[in-house]
Amino acid sequence: MNAKIVLNFNGFREADRLMDFIMALLQEYTPVDTGELLSSLYRRHNVIGFSAPYAVYVHEQIDNLHKPPTRAKFLEDAAVMAAAVGDFKGRIGISYEPLEIYIDSTRGAMIYTGRG
Numbered sequence: 700m701n702a703k704i705v706l707n708f709n710g711f712r713e714a715d716r717l718m719d720f721i722m723a724l725l726q727e728y729t730p731v732d733t734g735e736l737l738s739s740l741y742r743r744h745n746v747i748g749f750s751a752p753y754a755v756y757v758h759e760q761i762d763n764l765h766k767p768p769t770r771a772k773f774l775e776d777a778a779v780m781a782a783a784v785g786d787f788k789g790r791i792g793i794s795y796e797p798l799e800i801y802i803d804s805t806r807g808a809m810i811y812t813g814r815g
Contacts, residue, residue, distance in 0.1 A: 720784060721747055721777045721800075728773035730757055730765045748799075755798045774800055 722742060729737045729749075739751035757763075761771045770776060778800045 717781050718747060721781050724777040724780055727768045728770055728776055730769040758798055774798060
């Protein structure tokens with residue numbers, strides 16, 4: 700299972716700026732043990748993701764201790780931070796199987812953190 704963020708925007712510049720910001724946050728927030736998870740981080744066109752098969756497990760294990768600023772819920776936290784920056788008036792949806800974050804800049808802000 701791959702963990703990835705899928706970003707959908709009407710404006711290329713806005714999408715690119717937010718993707719850059721999310722990538723920077725993921726460099727800080729992604730837990731590092733062996734470095735394999737962080738090295739599996741990728742960005743292709745409008746997709747940011749992790750190719751490590753255990754990325755969802757690491758994301759959801761909130762009981763594990765991480766050395767700050769790394770953390771569980773690293774993708775979710777990056778999405779929330781991205782939505783809070785500047786004048787972003789979009790919508791972010793999070794799916795966990797596979798782990799994905801959808802961003803739509805054309806609608807009102809919404810963070811979806813449930814399963815289903």
